[in-house]
Amino acid sequence: MAITASEIETSLTGILARCHELSLRQHIGEDEADKVIGYFPVYFPEEIVHAAGLRPHALYGGGNRVEVRYADARIGSFVCSICRSTTELGLNGSLNGLGGFFAQPICDAAKHMAGIWGRNFPQQDPQILALPQNVNSAASVRYVYDEYQRLREILAQKIGHAITDDALRASLRVYNENRRLQRALYALKREDPARLSTVEAYLLIRAGTRFRREEHNELLRNALELLAARHIRPMDKPRVVFLGGFCEQPPLEMIETIEDVCFVVDDDLLIGQRWITEDVPEDGDPVWALAESYIQRSAASPVQFDARKRKEDVLMTMMREARAEAAIISAAKFCEPGLDDQLALSRWLDQEKIPYLVLEFEEKMTSFEQMAMQVETFAESLLFV
Amino acid sequence: MTNAILVAGIDIGSTYTKTVLLDETRSVRATAIRRSGYKPAAAAAAVFDEVMANAGVAKEDVTYICTTGYGRYMVPFRHTQITELTCHAVATGYHFPAVRTILDIGGQDIKAIRIDERGRVRAFRLNDKCAAGTGAFLEKTARYLGLETGEIGAYALRSERPVEISSVCAVFAESEVINHLAGGIAPEDIMEGAIVALGGRAVQLMKRVGLEGDFALAGGMTHNLAMIAALESKLGAPLQLPPNGLGQLNGAFGAALLGLRRVERLVAEGRAIAAPAGDGDIKPRRWSTYVSSPSAVSVSA
Numbered sequence: 001m002a003i004t005a006s007e008i009e010t011s012l013t014g015i016l017a018r019c020h021e022l023s024l025r026q027h028i029g030e031d032e033a034d035k036v037i038g039y040f041p042v043y044f045p046e047e048i049v050h051a052a053g054l055r056p057h058a059l060y061g062g063g064n065r066v067e068v069r070y071a072d073a074r075i076g077s078f079v080c081s082i083c084r085s086t087t088e089l090g091l092n093g094s095l096n097g098l099g100g101f102f103a104q105p106i107c108d109a110a111k112h113m114a115g116i117w118g119r120n121f122p123q124q125d126p127q128i129l130a131l132p133q134n135v136n137s138a139a140s141v142r143y144v145y146d147e148y149q150r151l152r153e154i155l156a157q158k159i160g161h162a163i164t165d166d167a168l169r170a171s172l173r174v175y176n177e178n179r180r181l182q183r184a185l186y187a188l189k190r191e192d193p194a195r196l197s198t199v200e201a202y203l204l205i206r207a208g209t210r211f212r213r214e215e216h217n218e219l220l221r222n223a224l225e226l227l228a229a230r231h232i233r234p235m236d237k238p239r240v241v242f243l244g245g246f247c248e249q250p251p252l253e254m255i256e257t258i259e260d261v262c263f264v265v266d267d268d269l270l271i272g273q274r275w276i277t278e279d280v281p282e283d284g285d286p287v288w289a290l291a292e293s294y295i296q297r298s299a300a301s302p303v304q305f306d307a308r309k310r311k312e313d314v315l316m317t318m319m320r321e322a323r324a325e326a327a328i329i330s331a332a333k334f335c336e337p338g339l340d341d342q343l344a345l346s347r348w349l350d351q352e353k354i355p356y357l358v359l360e361f362e363e364k365m366t367s368f369e370q371m372a373m374q375v376e377t378f379a380e381s382l383l384f385v
Numbered sequence: 386m387t388n389a390i391l392v393a394g395i396d397i398g399s400t401y402t403k404t405v406l407l408d409e410t411r412s413v414r415a416t417a418i419r420r421s422g423y424k425p426a427a428a429a430a431a432v433f434d435e436v437m438a439n440a441g442v443a444k445e446d447v448t449y450i451c452t453t454g455y456g457r458y459m460v461p462f463r464h465t466q467i468t469e470l471t472c473h474a475v476a477t478g479y480h481f482p483a484v485r486t487i488l489d490i491g492g493q494d495i496k497a498i499r500i501d502e503r504g505r506v507r508a509f510r511l512n513d514k515c516a517a518g519t520g521a522f523l524e525k526t527a528r529y530l531g532l533e534t535g536e537i538g539a540y541a542l543r544s545e546r547p548v549e550i551s552s553v554c555a556v557f558a559e560s561e562v563i564n565h566l567a568g569g570i571a572p573e574d575i576m577e578g579a580i581v582a583l584g585g586r587a588v589q590l591m592k593r594v595g596l597e598g599d600f601a602l603a604g605g606m607t608h609n610l611a612m613i614a615a616l617e618s619k620l621g622a623p624l625q626l627p628p629n630g631l632g633q634l635n636g637a638f639g640a641a642l643l644g645l646r647r648v649e650r651l652v653a654e655g656r657a658i659a660a661p662a663g664d665g666d667i668k669p670r671r672w673s674t675y676v677s678s679p680s681a682v683s684v685s686a
């Protein structure tokens with residue numbers, strides 16, 4: 001017997017409610033103490049952590065649920081929200097269960113997170129995973145490979161035994177499946193954005209940062225099955241792409257404000273979770289395959305320069321493939337890489353006469369009225385001019 | 386079912402909900418107005434049913450539905466929504482290409498809008514904080530004097546010596562009205578005084594967007610001859626009024642015009658237009674306001 005529309009909604013709401021709860025969950029439970037490895041965005045090779053039998057835990061900040069009190073004494077108010085609220089989560093004890101902490105030199109603020117962590121939580125053995133700034137060098141894959149092997153050794157010491165190639169290949173299989181499911185989710189969103197809102201897609205992807213990937217795969221499979229049978233009458237809204245969610249995450253209210261009047265048909269939200277764009281080869285040296293995929297089969301973000309991926313071309317391809325007519329170029333407050341790209345892309349969009357809207361956000365935004373007026377005016381200009 | 390293009394514009398205002406049904410020749414096929422009440426979505430559905438009945442068409446005959454006004458997001462069967470500023474600008478520009486400044490006195494706010502020669506919004510100012518600057522103030526004054534809203538204009542025109550209502554705050558202005566009544570001032574002089582005071586505030590708002598002629602008045606106040614006279618006196622220039630009884634329907638007419646423009650574009654591009662939503666259609670949940678179980682959202686140790 002075919003499933004009814006009401007049953008589809010009930011089941012989907014159940015899945016999304018669980019994702020919503022997981023997305024807000026910052027506290028690491030006693031049962032997971034020392035079995036969780038925290039990392040600061042954008043990208044981290046989770047497969048190596050997974051192969052060690054540990055759980056990777058992406059630190060996407062505290063959102064609008066955390067009041068920054070203790071972190072004010074460690075980080076200036078002119079630093080982005082995600083660094084401040086992540087530090088607050090450490091200081092208020094929410095992250096006491098972390099068995100390791102990795103930061104990356106993606107920007108001045110983020111690269112100092114390891115130092116801040118080292119002073120305040122030395123027992124968590126904070127490290128920097130130095131992903132290359134120059135990915136176009138012939139030595140870049142080798143460089144990433146060496147860093148990944150170093151990570152493999154650190155984790156092996158934590159668990160008391162080596163991480164085998166077989167274990168790594170098994171993890172690659174799990175994550176390849178996860179990538180296929182995520183790609184299917186975004187393909188569906190591009191094809192029929194009324195059927196899957198950006199907030200829904202976001203919650204489904206973000207849930208993956210809070211439990212093991214096998215479980216996340218199951219969740220995504222169930223969601224995709226339900227979404228395939230879902231039908232929502234599309235309103236008449238312009239199709240846009242959204243940029244600016246690669247590191248600090250915009251409040252859900254902001255995405256909803258945009259989606260009230262636009263279909264966001266592609267975005268860079270949580271791009272680190274979707275960084276590798278194809279399957280990682282499951283034969284050969286698994287660490288090499290992962291390192292090579294980071295360089296050769298990967299997305300783009302403002303924190304990395306890659307001569308093969310001109311930012312303008314990446315945006316153009318994104319818009320073309322998603323059949324978007326305009327772009328929303330946002331950036332988190334005090335985010336230097338994001339704001340740099342915002343300026344460069346705005347100039348280019350002006351030159352190409354492609355409609356766009358510039359927005360700025362921070363985790364603790366509370367008022368969205370002014371933004372709603374901006375976005376509504378932008379949407380009207382796309383629909384009626 | 387007909388093959389003609391029909392577009393509905395629905396303006397859900399704080400006091401009244403208005404609708405206009407346009408055909409592809411931009412002719413008004415039917416209109417309807419009713420009080421918004423405390424359930425704007427229900428008022429929009431009722432006024433839409435009424436306009437279809439007035440035009441003798443069915444829901445499936447309506448190609449496209451545009452909503453505007455403060456309740457524009459509350460109508461689930463809409464195709465899209467548009468701000469009332471844009472709707473007033475487009476409607477006024479359509480009737481009067483020479484108009485550059487529009488005034489709309491609504492139940493809960495006043496809007497002064499400056500437009501260009503193509504009916505596009507160049508600047509606008511709203512007064513929505515002070516009740517003394519809204520149509521609701523006039524309605525309240527009328528109620529003290531035992532008048533219906535529709536009687537205000539004609540009643541005030543009988544005034545020979547309008548009294549000054551000096552307070553800028555609606556609460557104090559009401560006290561003034563009561564004092565004047567107790568002092569034996571003729572009710573029509575009090576009503577006219579309130580109209581002159583409100584008109585003065587409206588013209589001040591228009592000055593803030595730049596007083597560039599021609600001028601137009603939109604909204605329910607176009608029925609109020611005393612207000613029109615007071616505004617024209619303050620401006621020292623005539624006010625253009627939407628023709629054929631479309632004054633109060635100006636926002637809805639603008640929404641319908643824009644809807645028709647959108648339909649023409651979609652047809653030209655060969656794109657499909659979805660049917661209006663039915664009662665059982667799914668409304669996406671707002672996850673930002675979803676409350677998870679307390680144990681799941683704990684963020685402190």
